[in-house]
Amino acid sequence: MTANPLAFAAGQSFVPVDPKTAMGWMHTARFFTTAAQLQQLPPVSVPEIAFVGRSNAGKSTSINTLTQQKQLAFASKKPGRTQHINLFSLGKQGVTDAVLADLPGYGYAAVSRSDKERWQRVMLNYLMQRESLSAVVLLCDPRLGLTELDEALLNALRPRVEQGLKFLVLLTKADKLTRAEQAKALSIMRLNAGGGEVRLFSALKKQGVDEVAQLLWHWCHPQPADAVPETVEIVPSGDE
Numbered sequence: 001m002t003a004n005p006l007a008f009a010a011g012q013s014f015v016p017v018d019p020k021t022a023m024g025w026m027h028t029a030r031f032f033t034t035a036a037q038l039q040q041l042p043p044v045s046v047p048e049i050a051f052v053g054r055s056n057a058g059k060s061t062s063i064n065t066l067t068q069q070k071q072l073a074f075a076s077k078k079p080g081r082t083q084h085i086n087l088f089s090l091g092k093q094g095v096t097d098a099v100l101a102d103l104p105g106y107g108y109a110a111v112s113r114s115d116k117e118r119w120q121r122v123m124l125n126y127l128m129q130r131e132s133l134s135a136v137v138l139l140c141d142p143r144l145g146l147t148e149l150d151e152a153l154l155n156a157l158r159p160r161v162e163q164g165l166k167f168l169v170l171l172t173k174a175d176k177l178t179r180a181e182q183a184k185a186l187s188i189m190r191l192n193a194g195g196g197e198v199r200l201f202s203a204l205k206k207q208g209v210d211e212v213a214q215l216l217w218h219w220c221h222p223q224p225a226d227a228v229p230e231t232v233e234i235v236p237s238g239d240e
């Protein structure tokens with residue numbers, strides 16, 4: 001075990017934010033806007049964190065759990081509930097410092113082929129082109145593992161991740177797994193997450209909630225220790 005569970009990059013060190021601060025920040029979430037496609041979304045100048053994943057994976061529920069609000073995002077037993085890109089602002093009123101985006105899920109069998117294709121296009125356009133996008137949270141039910149569409153999304157995201165897009169895989173509904181299954185799911189996903197973060201999460205048991213809130217807080221509030229060191233000018237000593 002490392003002393004700092006959030007020391008996610010080798011050699012990176014910073015003081016972890018207090019979970020209360022991170023959860024308080026998440027709790028400031030309020031509805032901002034909704035759009036059926038990328039072109040209708042207003043540009044934003046703060047980091048945007050998108051929640052993506054197959055239909056029914058638990059995206060809306062995880063947003064409600066992290067923000068400690070019952071009905072901020074629409075969650076439902078019926079897959080395909082989220083049909084728009086919904087944005088939520090974070091930060092004190094008047095000083096929005098981040099935005100969460102709840103995206104429609106993909107892979108829901110009962111949707112017509114043309115609807116499916118349209119949504120995949122909207123989502124890919126969003127992930128490829130949204131300028132404010134600074135982090136992606138991919139929700140995955142570990143009982144199902146990564147589906148073909150999850151893999152396609154990972155491939156599409158890879159160039160942006162290489163350019164600095166932050167990436168977290170949340171293994172959702174962890175309450176449905178035994179401890180041994182959780183550990184196994186975690187190690188398998190770590191091999192497949194292409195260097196991204198991986199966390200277990202349960203909305204039901206509130207597992208992983210503080211930790212994910214702290215990680216998102218750090219992503220949106222870079223600390224001096226995260227910053228790229230300034231170039232230091234080397235002055236010749238004069239005795240050569």
Ligand SMILES: Nc1nc2c(ncn2[C@@H]2O[C@H](COP(=O)(O)OP(=O)(O)OP(=O)(O)O)[C@@H](O)[C@H]2O)c(=O)[nH]1
Nearest residue numbers: 055056057058059060061075076080081082105203
């Ligand atoms: N047991 C358990 N059930 C969960 C958990 N998270 C979500 N669910 C259930 O999973 C179902 C789908 O949740 P949603 O949050 O609506 O899923 P979604 O990914 O937003 O789905 P779409 O909007 O259709 O893409 C609901 O019945 C939730 O109650 C969890 O941590 N544990």
Ligand SMILES: [Mg+2]
Nearest residue numbers: 059060074082
């Ligand atoms: Mg949803």
